[in-house]
Amino acid sequence: MIAFPTDEQRMLEATLVSMIADLGAADAGDLPLETWATMAATGLQTLALPENIGGLAGSYADMAVVMRELGKVPGDTSYFPSAVLGSSLLAKTARPEQLEALAAGLLDGTVILAPALAEPGARYDPFCVATRASARSGGFALTGLKSLVPGGALATHFIVAARVAGAKTERDGIALFLVPASIPGVQVKPYPATDGSQDADLCLQDVCLDAAARLDASAREADEIAFANDLAIAMLAAEATGAMDAVCELTVDYLKVRKQFGTSIGSFQVLQHMAVDMYMDVEQARAMTDYAIAMLDAEPEDRTMALLGAKAFLNSAAQRIGETAVQLHGAIGMTHESRVGRLFQRLTRFRLRYGDTNHCLSILAGIDRSILEI
Amino acid sequence: MNSVFSAKDIALRTELREFFRTQIPEDIRNKVSAGRPLTKKDYVVSQQILNAQGLAVPHWPQEWGGKGWSGVQLYIYTEELQRNSVPLPLQFNCYMIGPVIAAFGSEAQKHRFLPRAANLDDWWCQGFSEPGAGSDLASLRTSAVRTADGYLVNGQKAWTTYAQYADWIFCLVRTDTTAKKQAGISMVLIDMKSPGVTVRPVITVDGRHEVNEVFFDNVLVPFDNLVGEENRGWDYAKFLLANERSGIARIGLSKERMERVRRLAKQTPCGEGSLWDSEAFRQRYISVELELKALEHTQIGILSRQDGSDGKPDPASSILKVRGSRLQQAATDLLLEVAGPEGLRTLTSIADPCQCPETEDEPALAIATYLNFRKVSIYGGSNEIQRNIIAKTILEL
Numbered sequence: 001m002i003a004f005p006t007d008e009q010r011m012l013e014a015t016l017v018s019m020i021a022d023l024g025a026a027d028a029g030d031l032p033l034e035t036w037a038t039m040a041a042t043g044l045q046t047l048a049l050p051e052n053i054g055g056l057a058g059s060y061a062d063m064a065v066v067m068r069e070l071g072k073v074p075g076d077t078s079y080f081p082s083a084v085l086g087s088s089l090l091a092k093t094a095r096p097e098q099l100e101a102l103a104a105g106l107l108d109g110t111v112i113l114a115p116a117l118a119e120p121g122a123r124y125d126p127f128c129v130a131t132r133a134s135a136r137s138g139g140f141a142l143t144g145l146k147s148l149v150p151g152g153a154l155a156t157h158f159i160v161a162a163r164v165a166g167a168k169t170e171r172d173g174i175a176l177f178l179v180p181a182s183i184p185g186v187q188v189k190p191y192p193a194t195d196g197s198q199d200a201d202l203c204l205q206d207v208c209l210d211a212a213a214r215l216d217a218s219a220r221e222a223d224e225i226a227f228a229n230d231l232a233i234a235m236l237a238a239e240a241t242g243a244m245d246a247v248c249e250l251t252v253d254y255l256k257v258r259k260q261f262g263t264s265i266g267s268f269q270v271l272q273h274m275a276v277d278m279y280m281d282v283e284q285a286r287a288m289t290d291y292a293i294a295m296l297d298a299e300p301e302d303r304t305m306a307l308l309g310a311k312a313f314l315n316s317a318a319q320r321i322g323e324t325a326v327q328l329h330g331a332i333g334m335t336h337e338s339r340v341g342r343l344f345q346r347l348t349r350f351r352l353r354y355g356d357t358n359h360c361l362s363i364l365a366g367i368d369r370s371i372l373e374i
Numbered sequence: 375m376n377s378v379f380s381a382k383d384i385a386l387r388t389e390l391r392e393f394f395r396t397q398i399p400e401d402i403r404n405k406v407s408a409g410r411p412l413t414k415k416d417y418v419v420s421q422q423i424l425n426a427q428g429l430a431v432p433h434w435p436q437e438w439g440g441k442g443w444s445g446v447q448l449y450i451y452t453e454e455l456q457r458n459s460v461p462l463p464l465q466f467n468c469y470m471i472g473p474v475i476a477a478f479g480s481e482a483q484k485h486r487f488l489p490r491a492a493n494l495d496d497w498w499c500q501g502f503s504e505p506g507a508g509s510d511l512a513s514l515r516t517s518a519v520r521t522a523d524g525y526l527v528n529g530q531k532a533w534t535t536y537a538q539y540a541d542w543i544f545c546l547v548r549t550d551t552t553a554k555k556q557a558g559i560s561m562v563l564i565d566m567k568s569p570g571v572t573v574r575p576v577i578t579v580d581g582r583h584e585v586n587e588v589f590f591d592n593v594l595v596p597f598d599n600l601v602g603e604e605n606r607g608w609d610y611a612k613f614l615l616a617n618e619r620s621g622i623a624r625i626g627l628s629k630e631r632m633e634r635v636r637r638l639a640k641q642t643p644c645g646e647g648s649l650w651d652s653e654a655f656r657q658r659y660i661s662v663e664l665e666l667k668a669l670e671h672t673q674i675g676i677l678s679r680q681d682g683s684d685g686k687p688d689p690a691s692s693i694l695k696v697r698g699s700r701l702q703q704a705a706t707d708l709l710l711e712v713a714g715p716e717g718l719r720t721l722t723s724i725a726d727p728c729q730c731p732e733t734e735d736e737p738a739l740a741i742a743t744y745l746n747f748r749k750v751s752i753y754g755g756s757n758e759i760q761r762n763i764i765a766k767t768i769l770e771l
Contacts, residue, residue: 252769272765273758279769280693287671313664365656370636371667372629 009065015042016069028339030075030196036154039079040109048087053103055091060231060296064238064289071242074342076197078112081151084235086113089159089228093176093215102178105156114155116146116179116202117225124359126161126229127171127222131204133162133214140164140214142177142185142207152200153190156181159215160204161225171222176215179207194336195345226300230307232354234296237289237314240350243343244282244318247325250340251275254329271328278324285317295374302374305364309371312360315351322347379446387450390429394458397423406459407634408736409743411582414497414539420461421494430463431492435476438488445677456626466498466536467491471544473617474561474610478602487542487563501531501545501564501588502611508532509759511546512555512608516590518547518562525549525562525600527570527593533753537573537586540566545590546607553605561607563599564590578749580742615755616691622754623698625670631705632663638712638736649712662704669697689767692760699750699757710744713737 005013017026019038025031039045047063049055056062063084070079087106090099090113105111122128131144142162149158158179166173181188185207190200217224252275255266265271292310295303322344326333333340351357364371379387402416424430425439433448434440443451455462463469472491475483490496507514516529527547537543543564550558564571570593576585601610636659639650649655676688710717716737751757765771 252771255771266771269762269765272769272771273761275769275771276761276764279764280697283690283693284665284668284672284697287675288668290675291667291671309660309664309667312661313668316661361657361660362653364660365653370633371660371663372632372670 005065006061009062012044012062012065013069015044016066020069020073025073025075030342031070031073031077032075033154035075035077036079036082036112037109039077039083043107045079045083045109046087046107048084049091049106050099053099054107055087060234060293063235064293067235067238068242068245071239071346072246072343074196074339074346076151076195076199078114078151078154078198080232080235080239081115081149081155082113085115085150085228085232086155086157086159088231089115089176089224090178090215092224092227093217093221094178095216098178098212098215102157110156112151112154112156114149114151114158114200115228116149116152116158117161117228118146118148120145120147120201122147124355125169126225127174128169129161129163129174130168131160131162133164133175133177133209135164136208139208139210140177142179142204142209144204146202146204149200149202151198152188152202153198155188155200158186158202160202161221162204174221174225176217176221176224177209177213178215179204179209179213183207195342195349197349223300226304229354230303231296233307233311234289234292236350236353237285237292237310240314240318240347241282241286241289243346243350244285244321247321247340247343247347248275248278248282250343251278251325251328254340258330274324274328278321278328281317281321285314285321288313288317298374305367305369305371306374308355308360308364311355312357312364315355315357315360318347318350379450383446383450386447387454390451390454391458393427393429394454394460397427398458398460402461403459406461407630409739412461417461417464417539418494421463424460424463425493430494431468431472434468434472434488434492438472438476438484439492445681446674449673449677453626453629456624457630459630464494464497466500466540466544467494467496469617470500470614471498471563474544474601474614477613478610480598482598483563483601496541497536497539499534499537499540499543499566499588501534501543503533504530505532509756511611512559514546514548514559516545516547517551518549518560518595520549521594523594524597525595527562527564527590527595529590531588531590533576534573534586534588535584537566537588538575538583542566543571543588544601546611549604549607556608558605559607559611560604561601561610562595563601564593564595568593568595570594578746580745582742582746584746622750623669623673623694624702624750625666625673625698628666628698628701628705631702631709632659632666635659635705635708635712638709642712642714649714655711659708662701662708665697665704666701669694669701672697689763692764695754696751696757696760702750703747706740706744706747709740713740717741 020026023032023035043056044066046055047058051057070077102111117126119128119130133140133142160177160179161174162177163173164175185205187203188200255271255275256264258265288310292307295306325340326344329340332338335341398420402420405412421430428439428441431439432441432443432451436442472488475487502511504514504516518525518527543566545562545564546559547562548558549560570591572589574587575583576587577583640648642649673694676690680688717740719738
């Protein structure tokens with residue numbers, strides 16, 4: 001079925017628009033760090049959590065609305081790592097008592113999650129896990145490095161993928177653990193980022209956990225990790241779509257006001273056609289993102305193929321749109337203070353996250369099936 | 375794809391697919407699939423089978439044979455026609471002049487022309503472009519002067535597709551030379567058998583005869599053959615072109631062609647294995663597929679927004695024209711590369727392309743199809759004109 005925005009989604013969008021304006025980031029500036037607390041006051045960060053613990057139990061399309069609106073404004077929040085990826089993974093793998101124990105903090109926003117799945121050198125292979133979870137005195141001891149943890153600098157809890165069995169790149173033998181950021185042996189290393197992103201690397205040295213810290217995926221961990229990867233693509237696609245929308249609007253507005261040779265530069269046909277190509281890319285990117293989100297509910301094989309295809313397409317669109325926006329702005333578009341420049345950073349980051357074009361096309365080229373059939 | 379359609383839509387798809395595969399003669403469908411030229415008879419046979427089931431003009435008003443389908447259902451119908459290599463009902467009849475007569479024609483014109491257009495008893499061609507009026511269509515100079523007996527038409531039309539088969543031509547003519555460009559244009563229907571009409575073939579780079587020049591030398595046209603009001607022709611032409619654009623993406627056609635590329639690449643020896651074993655080829659192929667997927671969802675989005683609104687053409691349909699034509703061309707380019715050196719043998723006879731030998735193989739057809747498909751970014755308002763339309767109407771630049 002073709003998904004139209006529901007009334008709730010329209011309200012959600014309006015809520016976000018006014019919230020972003022209240023935070024002072026509607027036209028200029030970044031989303032401030034208190035964005036998370038402001039969102040938590042409305043419960044928006046619980047869309048991925050089940051109703052029985054007080055969550056809003058929203059759909060993926062609902063979350064995508066939030067991601068898209070946040071995507072229009074520079075600045076990182078914990079929404080993607082905690083409210084989307086972390087909460088969704090937790091809701092699918094935590095036992096009732098584990099979820100119950102965190103419920104209060106998740107609902108008031110004091111618990112902030114970050115999935116720590118990737119490792120150095122793994123590129124885009126989510127199953128390349130060298131971090132070990134060794135059995136120790138009725139629990140586990142975790143040792144290893146996790147890299148590029150989204151929102152890692154702000155997280156109170158990590159969801160760590162670590163091996164209980166198997167060799168480094170095996171699909172089986174990976175377990176998921178809930179690791180508080182504050183316990184001994186956990187070292188969080190944020191790295192400076194010009195775009196304000198709050199990612200971090202994680203160094204785990206003999207981190208001792210109770211047996212109860214292991215999330216229970218009934219040996220479906222690999223499936224859940226694969227799903228998290230696809231969910232990440234779809235939600236970052238929604239965020240990128242927001243950035244593309246904003247960049248296109250900013251650029252078209254700029255063409256109308258910027259004057260050179262005694263006239264607005266938007267009157268030049270060559271620039272008009274570049275702007276039109278950008279607009280067409282944005283429209284198609286939106287359509288492909290809607291497809292990606294709809295396909296999150298499909299069978300795993302179809303889902304992963306669809307998400308890889310969508311990512312490859314959107315990577316190219318993000319590149320063309322970002323580069324064209326900067327080119328049409330001229331030098332001002334390259335400045336750190338310009339919004340278009342900041343959103344260009346976001347679009348460039350998007351291309352490198354959860355599958356660059358080479359990765360997506362290489363995998364798709366190995367599947368003897370057409371994406372046009374799914 | 376199934377994930378976005380309702381069960382009712384999917385049932386319609388299955389029903390149509392079954393009908394097209396079993397009722398349209400296989401030899402005709404094979405010709406379409408291979409890119410061989412069709413004879414006039416092929417078109418007529420196919421369209422009459424469709425029309426007998428109400429499947430030639432399902433998008434027309436219901437009193438003239440339409441089915442009252444939604445935009446999404448019509449999309450499914452068109453896609454199934456294309457994917458099963460059924461010749462499309464003649465565009466000039468079914469998507470151009472038919473809807474114009476139904477919307478603006480007199481009752482007499484509707485009764486006289488619409489049933490025959492739907493059944494391809496009359497073959498229509500389009501008299502818009504002129505040597506001096508291509509993208510700048512409003513510069514056209516063919517004139518129609520009122521006399522006691524009717525309009526006297528003089529002038530020349532260019533790029534007239536299948537004029538050699540046509541019984542009728544719908545023409546834009548200048549009826550008021552004093553008015554501003556667009557304001558003095560009318561639309562008239564001219565019998566191709568009228569004295570003074572001459573058709574001269576133009577052979578294109580693919581070696582085929584599709585287009586013609588049509589000359590009008592003191593051709594007398596009855597007043598009854600004026601469409602709507604005099605000097606309102608530009609409005610009818612805009613209506614016609616907007617309808618044309620929304621069907622122009624031809625996603626089903628590109629899908630069918632991409633399936634052929636895949637099938638042929640697997641059969642084409644290359645090095646130790648087949649061309650399909652080349653990862654470089656597969657990646658380029660996939661990139662086109664992904665763009666097609668994105669266009670398909672863009673189209674469905676536009677259609678479903680239209681189904682929920684007043685049904686006016688969406689200016690965003692210009693996207694479909696620009697991107698859809700590029701993808702049609704990309705698919706023919708891949709076919710050319712599948713053909714490789716075998717594509718150098720062009721066997722199409724210039725003298726009579728419809729007589730091309732049955733043995734003519736697919737690689738030899740690839741180059742003709744590639745060359746022929748340069749047309750899709752030129753006709754129906756060139757892609758640059760489409761960009762002008764988007765810049766003006768959507769971006770307001």
